[in-house]
Every structure is written in structure tokens, then in C-alpha cells.
Amino acid sequence: MRSIFLVALAVFAINAMATEDGAILFKSCAVCHGVNAQKKALGQSEVINKWKSSKIESALIGYKKGTYGGAMKGVMKTQASRLSNENIKALAKYITTLKK
Numbered sequence: 001m002r003s004i005f006l007v008a009l010a011v012f013a014i015n016a017m018a019t020e021d022g023a024i025l026f027k028s029c030a031v032c033h034g035v036n037a038q039k040k041a042l043g044q045s046e047v048i049n050k051w052k053s054s055k056i057e058s059a060l061i062g063y064k065k066g067t068y069g070g071a072m073k074g075v076m077k078t079q080a081s082r083l084s085n086e087n088i089k090a091l092a093k094y095i096t097t098l099k100k
């Protein structure tokens, strides 16, 4: 019984982290993209707070895999390679909630 409880607790904790953590994860992105994702990162990227979450997700997955990006994709590959698929979902969702 006890182990079932612990598993349930762990699942709960992981879910809670996934939803809350767009905001925390985004702190490391804000340096370049702006606190509201309103900037062209390093004068180069598009303004991503106007993007749909699905587009943000596929760009991040693409950077991670090396199948997406422009002249400065190396910068984003470093960023994206640290993110899990759950992190990417949480970030994409969070970015769409930011002030335009």
C-alpha cells in the first residue's frame, strides 16, 4: 500500500511541475527573448509571443533535433537540447499567455 501511495505522490509532483514550470523555465529564455517574449532574440529571431503554442513546440523540437532554424540555430540548439518534451510543452503554453 505504501509504495502505491508513493507512486501516486510522485506522479502528482511531476504533473504539478510540468504545468507550473513554463514560467520558471522561461527565465532562462528571457535574457534573449525578453520577459514577455516580445523581442527579436539577439536581433535575429521572430517575436515568438505572437506564435501559437504548436508552432513554438515544433520549432523547439526542431532545434533539438537539428531540423529547424536559421543562421543562428546553434544558439537555440544549446537551449533546446536541455529541454524535455514536457518542458517544451510547458514553455510553449506559457509563452502564449505572455503580454503581446
Ligand code: HEC
Pocket (backbone or CB within 6 Å): 025, 026, 028, 029, 030, 031, 032, 033, 041, 042, 044, 045, 046, 047, 048, 056, 059, 060, 068, 069, 070, 071, 072, 073, 075, 076, 079, 080, 091
Ligand atoms: C542566447 C540567446 C537565446 C536564448 C537564451 C534563447 N534563445 Fe530562442 N532564439 C535565439 C535566437 C538567436 C534565435 C534565432 C535562431 C535561428 O537563427 O534560427 C532564437 C529562436 C527561437 C525560436 C524560433 C523563432 C524563429 O525565429 O524561428 C523559439 C521558439 C525560441 N527561440 C524559443 C526559446 C526558448 C523557449 C528559450 C528558453 C528555453 C530560448 N529561446 C532561449 C536566442 C536565444
